[in-house]
Amino acid sequence: MSTVKKTLRSIPQDRTPLPEVAPEIRVRSFREVAEGYSRDQALHEANRCLGCSKPGCVTGCPVSINIPGFIRRIQEKNFREAYEILTRSTTLPAVCGRVCRQEDQCEGSCTVGRKLAPVAIGNLERWLGDLAIREGWHLERTGARTGRQVAVIGSGPAGLACAADMVRAGCEVTVFEALHEPGGVLKYGIPEFRLPNDVVDAEVENLKRLGVRFECDALIGRLLTIEELKKDMGFEAVFIGTGAGYPSFMGIPGESLNGVLSANEFLTRCNLMKACNFPCTDTPVHTGRRVAVIGAGNTAMDALRVAARLGAEKTYCLYRRSRSESPARLEELRHAEEEGVEFRWLTLPLEILNDGQGSVRGLSCVRTELGEPDASGRRKASTVPGTEHVIEVDMVIYALGTNANPIIGQTSSLKLDARGYIATNERLETSMPGVFAGGDIVTGAATVISAMGAGRRAAGAMKTLFGFRSN
Numbered sequence: 001m002s003t004v005k006k007t008l009r010s011i012p013q014d015r016t017p018l019p020e021v022a023p024e025i026r027v028r029s030f031r032e033v034a035e036g037y038s039r040d041q042a043l044h045e046a047n048r049c050l051g052c053s054k055p056g057c058v059t060g061c062p063v064s065i066n067i068p069g070f071i072r073r074i075q076e077k078n079f080r081e082a083y084e085i086l087t088r089s090t091t092l093p094a095v096c097g098r099v100c101r102q103e104d105q106c107e108g109s110c111t112v113g114r115k116l117a118p119v120a121i122g123n124l125e126r127w128l129g130d131l132a133i134r135e136g137w138h139l140e141r142t143g144a145r146t147g148r149q150v151a152v153i154g155s156g157p158a159g160l161a162c163a164a165d166m167v168r169a170g171c172e173v174t175v176f177e178a179l180h181e182p183g184g185v186l187k188y189g190i191p192e193f194r195l196p197n198d199v200v201d202a203e204v205e206n207l208k209r210l211g212v213r214f215e216c217d218a219l220i221g222r223l224l225t226i227e228e229l230k231k232d233m234g235f236e237a238v239f240i241g242t243g244a245g246y247p248s249f250m251g252i253p254g255e256s257l258n259g260v261l262s263a264n265e266f267l268t269r270c271n272l273m274k275a276c277n278f279p280c281t282d283t284p285v286h287t288g289r290r291v292a293v294i295g296a297g298n299t300a301m302d303a304l305r306v307a308a309r310l311g312a313e314k315t316y317c318l319y320r321r322s323r324s325e326s327p328a329r330l331e332e333l334r335h336a337e338e339e340g341v342e343f344r345w346l347t348l349p350l351e352i353l354n355d356g357q358g359s360v361r362g363l364s365c366v367r368t369e370l371g372e373p374d375a376s377g378r379r380k381a382s383t384v385p386g387t388e389h390v391i392e393v394d395m396v397i398y399a400l401g402t403n404a405n406p407i408i409g410q411t412s413s414l415k416l417d418a419r420g421y422i423a424t425n426e427r428l429e430t431s432m433p434g435v436f437a438g439g440d441i442v443t444g445a446a447t448v449i450s451a452m453g454a455g456r457r458a459a460g461a462m463k464t465l466f467g468f469r470s471n
Helices: 039-046 056-060 067-075 079-086 093-099 121-135 157-168 197-210 226-231 263-271 298-309 330-338 448-466
Strands: 149-153 172-176 213-215 237-240 260-262 290-294 314-319 342-345 347-354 360-373 379-383 389-391 395-398 435-437
Touching (some): 093 197, 260 263, 298 314, 298 330
Parallel strands (some): 290 395
16 A cells, blocks of 8 residues: 555545435335445545544544544455454444434544545445444454453443443443343434344344343333342442433423324334334334424434325424524435425424314414524524414424433432433442443433443443453
8 A cells, every 4th residue: 555645635535425215215115315335435435534643533533433543444455454443442333334423523523624525434434334244243352251240221322332342351241121122222213214223233243242141121120220230130330321211392282182292202113113014013103194393303303204204295393493503413404305304494383283182283383583592502592473373283293302211210229410310420430339320311312422432431430440451
């Protein structure tokens, strides 16, 4: 490989586009929208990386992946070693390459991005993760078996990351999952057109090969308490990564009507319980003819696009702020627009209207306008008098974020913060010795990769607790 130093002028100038299924085709099925790079496309995009000596992309990554290192190995066509470098920091590359907010993290700090489109780091990570699945590459243990027992509660991204680090360090790890399949929010919260279930299953299977045990249908706080895990079952350390799956509502009139539900319930029925295949599966799901989703984050985009695939004739996104304030990824917004979602920006629901038989017939709304930023830095939305109007819908889905599930807090002596989330110190240690927590159950709803970062930080603290050397 050439040792000539790359410059912005010497690299391919245009970012390699990711092939996608056409909107008119994909909206009729749950087929994955993005088709991924070919080998040649991956090599072409990898050659846009400058290999910076002080890479901002690494700093921007919540798990500090050696991004120039794995991309350099792709450039050299040493793909297996690229995978080994990548998986020193992440055990879910095929997942993270699909769902991480790279535009705000690694790609947002890319040096190339100062003048040109940033290197498509996420697309390269996805390509490498998919290649590893096809080739059957596996993670390897980094330490000898120690016999130390670790329990992980929750098999979402935080729990999987913690489990991976601890089993690779030689511990015996058991993951307790409340639902009937492992994967957490990756399985129940993200539709297959964004993240296919077989990709999640393949990454979980990799952990099983390492020795991680998964106990599903195990609701900690009901089946067992935290104290029982430590005292009666012999777990020397526990990590809580249960996420924050308790949905938020607005508290407006009409929320008890038939046809009103949370995005969590709607997506779980479709994604995990296969309601989209009813009656071939046991779980049904009602989908309205005209569906309104309140909220404009990624979960809202998922709910809107699922509703369209289940046969909704009209899908409306209602958000009290403007498009520029939407927390959804730009890619998700674009995909929703391409698939026919009608966005009602600067719109605030006031009441869900009753059809006289206990079901939804519409939404009474008012227009809003944005003022100066509030304490959080977001522009405050205020209503505009005289702009009240009705949107005729027969289904309303709330996608306004989530709160901490109270079960673990109610059934243990763990200290909680003022919002009901688990309180931790800087090492992610809770008020109970040997018990750690991380991800959404500590911070509130955040990203997959930030949850993974928390799981890895907690694993590092556990290793210190056990007296392990850092590796």
